[in-house]
Amino acid sequence: MKEYRLKNNLIKAGFKAFAQQEYKKVSTNDIVSAANVSKGLLFHYFNNKENFYLTLYDLAWNVIYRDVFEAFPFDNRDFFERLQTLILRKTGSLQKHKTIAAFMKRVHMNSDKAITKQRLKIYNHHNQKHYKKIFEDYDSTAFRHPEHIEEIFKTVTWSFSRIVHEWEKQYVDYDNTEALRILETEIRQYVEFFKKHFYK
Amino acid sequence: MKEYRLKNNLIKAGFKAFAQQEYKKVSTNDIVSAANVSKGLLFHYFNNKENFYLTLYDLAWNVIYRDVFEAFPFDNRDFFERLQTLILRKTGSLQKHKTIAAFMKRVHMNSDKAITKQRLKIYNHHNQKHYKKIFEDYDSTAFRHPEHIEEIFKTVTWSFSRIVHEWEKQYVDYDNTEALRILETEIRQYVEFFKKHFYK
Amino acid sequence: MKEYRLKNNLIKAGFKAFAQQEYKKVSTNDIVSAANVSKGLLFHYFNNKENFYLTLYDLAWNVIYRDVFEAFPFDNRDFFERLQTLILRKTGSLQKHKTIAAFMKRVHMNSDKAITKQRLKIYNHHNQKHYKKIFEDYDSTAFRHPEHIEEIFKTVTWSFSRIVHEWEKQYVDYDNTEALRILETEIRQYVEFFKKHFYK
Amino acid sequence: MKEYRLKNNLIKAGFKAFAQQEYKKVSTNDIVSAANVSKGLLFHYFNNKENFYLTLYDLAWNVIYRDVFEAFPFDNRDFFERLQTLILRKTGSLQKHKTIAAFMKRVHMNSDKAITKQRLKIYNHHNQKHYKKIFEDYDSTAFRHPEHIEEIFKTVTWSFSRIVHEWEKQYVDYDNTEALRILETEIRQYVEFFKKHFYK
DNA sequence: CATGAATGAGAATTCATTCAT
DNA sequence: TATGAATGAATTCTCATTCAT
Numbered sequence: 001m002k003e004y005r006l007k008n009n010l011i012k013a014g015f016k017a018f019a020q021q022e023y024k025k026v027s028t029n030d031i032v033s034a035a036n037v038s039k040g041l042l043f044h045y046f047n048n049k050e051n052f053y054l055t056l057y058d059l060a061w062n063v064i065y066r067d068v069f070e071a072f073p074f075d076n077r078d079f080f081e082r083l084q085t086l087i088l089r090k091t092g093s094l095q096k097h098k099t100i101a102a103f104m105k106r107v108h109m110n111s112d113k114a115i116t117k118q119r120l121k122i123y124n125h126h127n128q129k130h131y132k133k134i135f136e137d138y139d140s141t142a143f144r145h146p147e148h149i150e151e152i153f154k155t156v157t158w159s160f161s162r163i164v165h166e167w168e169k170q171y172v173d174y175d176n177t178e179a180l181r182i183l184e185t186e187i188r189q190y191v192e193f194f195k196k197h198f199y200k
Numbered sequence: 201m202k203e204y205r206l207k208n209n210l211i212k213a214g215f216k217a218f219a220q221q222e223y224k225k226v227s228t229n230d231i232v233s234a235a236n237v238s239k240g241l242l243f244h245y246f247n248n249k250e251n252f253y254l255t256l257y258d259l260a261w262n263v264i265y266r267d268v269f270e271a272f273p274f275d276n277r278d279f280f281e282r283l284q285t286l287i288l289r290k291t292g293s294l295q296k297h298k299t300i301a302a303f304m305k306r307v308h309m310n311s312d313k314a315i316t317k318q319r320l321k322i323y324n325h326h327n328q329k330h331y332k333k334i335f336e337d338y339d340s341t342a343f344r345h346p347e348h349i350e351e352i353f354k355t356v357t358w359s360f361s362r363i364v365h366e367w368e369k370q371y372v373d374y375d376n377t378e379a380l381r382i383l384e385t386e387i388r389q390y391v392e393f394f395k396k397h398f399y400k
Numbered sequence: 401m402k403e404y405r406l407k408n409n410l411i412k413a414g415f416k417a418f419a420q421q422e423y424k425k426v427s428t429n430d431i432v433s434a435a436n437v438s439k440g441l442l443f444h445y446f447n448n449k450e451n452f453y454l455t456l457y458d459l460a461w462n463v464i465y466r467d468v469f470e471a472f473p474f475d476n477r478d479f480f481e482r483l484q485t486l487i488l489r490k491t492g493s494l495q496k497h498k499t500i501a502a503f504m505k506r507v508h509m510n511s512d513k514a515i516t517k518q519r520l521k522i523y524n525h526h527n528q529k530h531y532k533k534i535f536e537d538y539d540s541t542a543f544r545h546p547e548h549i550e551e552i553f554k555t556v557t558w559s560f561s562r563i564v565h566e567w568e569k570q571y572v573d574y575d576n577t578e579a580l581r582i583l584e585t586e587i588r589q590y591v592e593f594f595k596k597h598f599y600k
Numbered sequence: 601m602k603e604y605r606l607k608n609n610l611i612k613a614g615f616k617a618f619a620q621q622e623y624k625k626v627s628t629n630d631i632v633s634a635a636n637v638s639k640g641l642l643f644h645y646f647n648n649k650e651n652f653y654l655t656l657y658d659l660a661w662n663v664i665y666r667d668v669f670e671a672f673p674f675d676n677r678d679f680f681e682r683l684q685t686l687i688l689r690k691t692g693s694l695q696k697h698k699t700i701a702a703f704m705k706r707v708h709m710n711s712d713k714a715i716t717k718q719r720l721k722i723y724n725h726h727n728q729k730h731y732k733k734i735f736e737d738y739d740s741t742a743f744r745h746p747e748h749i750e751e752i753f754k755t756v757t758w759s760f761s762r763i764v765h766e767w768e769k770q771y772v773d774y775d776n777t778e779a780l781r782i783l784e785t786e787i788r789q790y791v792e793f794f795k796k797h798f799y800k
Numbered sequence: 801c802a803t804g805a806a807t808g809a810g811a812a813t814t815c816a817t818t819c820a821t
Numbered sequence: 822t823a824t825g826a827a828t829g830a831a832t833t834c835t836c837a838t839t840c841a842t
Contacts, residue, residue, distance in 0.1 A: 606826075606827075607826090637827085637828095638827060638828045638829060639828080639829060639830090640827070640828060640829065640830095641826080641827060641828075644825090644826075644827075644828095645826090
């Protein structure tokens with residue numbers, strides 16, 4: 001598809017620019033000249049700066065979830081193991097795409113009202129869509145108290161996100177695969193712990 | 201001091217503006233018109249926008265540490281209790297000065313390189329100066345292993361900052377004094393815990 | 401004529417757009433997207449925006465004069481009655497084609513030099529062509545002073561255009577047929593008046 | 601007032617530019633460079649293009665009414681003669697300020713919604729203010745039917761505006777004073793006519 | 801005949817900063 | 822100390838037009 005070459009250039013340049021600097025500090029001029037593209041093209045494709053930014057955010061989630069769902073082991077219906085796979089793959093994807101990871105960090109730090117609102121919409125849309133995919137057919141028979149699934153889900157995901165956060169701070173400079181193995185071990189440990197308490 | 205009225209107006213307007221919006225989004229026009237002061241005066245007093253911003257940051261710490269050191273119980277030479285007082289007063293001060301608290305949050309989220317660098321300088325300067333004041337004459341004889349004081353200091357301050365952080369998130373809407381009492385109880389609990397382990 | 405469908409879409413969209421907004425305010429993007437047609441096609445058919453605009457103007461007169469000349473009673477060779485028919489049909493046509501009427505109003509208000517010049521050319525071309533048709537074989541024997549035909553022509557057409565103008569302002573919201581009947585009565589009255597003075 | 605020199609340059613350049621071309625066709629660049637003034641200054645004084653345009657419109661009426669009211673013969677309380685003075689002075693003022701006259705024509709032809717709305721507001725404000733001044737203490741005892749004053753007022757002003765309009769078209773190129781004398785004669789004639797019919 | 805990607809000059813507007821008074 | 826007029830580079834965005842396919 002030769003015709004999307006320049007659009008792609010814009011997207012790449014956008015990710016890079018918004019990963020390095022704040023939204024407001026990045027000028028559309030910077031982006032188009034980095035993308036080696038005319039001034040008008042950005043607006044031809046994305047209408048305005050804000051929409052471009054949010055489109056990139058949307059694309060970023062697409063990239064991440066593509067990695068997450070590539071040959072996802074749907075045959076394993078164990079709740080915790082699915083969750084573990086999800087987290088490890090998400091984290092792995094961000095490790096792989098450094099620019100996107102940096103971009104995401106900045107997006108989530110942006111405190112402009114209009115942008116925050118739209119960003120949440122996009123985020124929720126992805127979350128809903130993909131969590132449904134993963135958790136609509138998990139094995140609920142294993143739980144000791146299936147009626148507490150809501151609370152368990154929250155506690156567990158929250159704990160995991162915390163673990164990832166701590167791990168991120170600590171292993172920021174490490175070799176990717178090595179760091180991921182460490183995270184995996186830690187998560188696996190917690191999975192065992194959760195299983196012991198929440199399963200029959 | 202009639203002659204500093206306008207400078208003060210600028211400072212107040214500055215805190216308010218930078219508490220509500222990002223550095224880049226706030227225009228000097230916004231500030232001077234909110235302060236009811238001429239355009240030139242801002243630059244007369246503060247040279248440029250960046251310096252104005254950093255001056256406010258410096259002033260903010262002054263405000264906070266003035267609260268902290270007002271009748272500080274220096275007669276109590278216990279390490280942990282001094283630390284506890286420091287933290288509770290700092291937090292209390294921010295609770296009292298909502299605008300400054302919001303301002304500080306935004307400053308610490310700002311990721312502009314030039315500003316980050318300068319901001320750290322100011323931060324370190326205050327930290328050094330005031331921590332010295334508090335911890336230069338603590339009672340070191342109580343420690344089981346005085347040679348580990350460095351590690352203990354880090355562990356403890358880090359834990360405390362974590363506790364405050366969690367507390368902030370949870371009690372954001374609560375009544376000030378009530379929320380502070382809760383924090384105090386929690387911190388006191390940890391102080392006991394630390395004393396038990398690190399003191400003879 | 402399947403192959404002119406898109407050209408027709410463009411024309412319709414053009415009339416509508418230029419009826420609603422000034423020439424400069426209408427963008428070619430507006431037109432092509434309203435016409436559901438590619439950007440290039442507009443330029444393929446009409447070369448540039450200005451030419452497109454003027455082509456529409458030309459077409460508008462074609463539409464109007466088609467209505468005027470549909471089964472025109474050429475057997476009646478009376479000068480004033482032909483003129484009356486011309487005016488009533490012209491006005492009726494504009495009442496029928498609201499969009500074209502609005503378009504025409506805007507075109508005649510446009511004061512861009514280049515466009516005004518071209519517009520006049522088109523206008524004169526139509527005028528000449530059609531007035532000739534109507535007035536080349538009128539019954540000149542009825543006039544008291546056939547040598548004054550020029551002045552009579554001017555006086556009469558000018559008076560009629562004035563009558564239509566006043567009528568337009570007054571009956572803008574009325575039912576078409578009803579309003580037209582009123583205009584007809586008024587014009588007929590003047591025709592009688594003119595006949596009395598200018599005929600033998 | 602040395603400090604308003606450049607503001608005045610902008611105003612003059614604005615009148616000239618908007619007198620020669622449509623609102624949309626005039627670029628702020630054209631104006632500032634004609635005024636020999638920096639790009640920013642226009643926006644410093646007038647915020648945006650639209651507001652600049654409307655400010656000029658307001659100023660134009662000020663200029664005209666300043667001419668109208670300069671030593672206005674308020675001692676003459678005759679209704680028609682006041683009206684006559686008003687019209688002749690208004691017309692004379694526009695003859696004197698050719699640029700403003702051309703500007704006004706264009707403003708009144710502009711069909712942009714937002715601008716039309718604001719323009720009317722300004723127009724009504726001036727009208728109200730000045731008509732009140734002139735007609736609040738006219739001699740109403742002279743009228744045969746003072747209860748019909750509303751209708752008389754409308755009929756008369758409408759007739760006069762029509763006369764001026766025709767006159768404008770005819771004497772566009774004539775010497776100012778000569779043309780004005782012609783208009784005056786014509787108006788005077790009508791005043792006599794009105795007096796004969798509406799006065800006792 | 802039909803597309804729409806691509807261009808780039810030019811538009812309005814913003815804003816930190818300067819400087820004469 | 823205080824003003825605010827003045828600057829102009831930088832920014833976002835528009836739009837008629839071209840052209841390879």
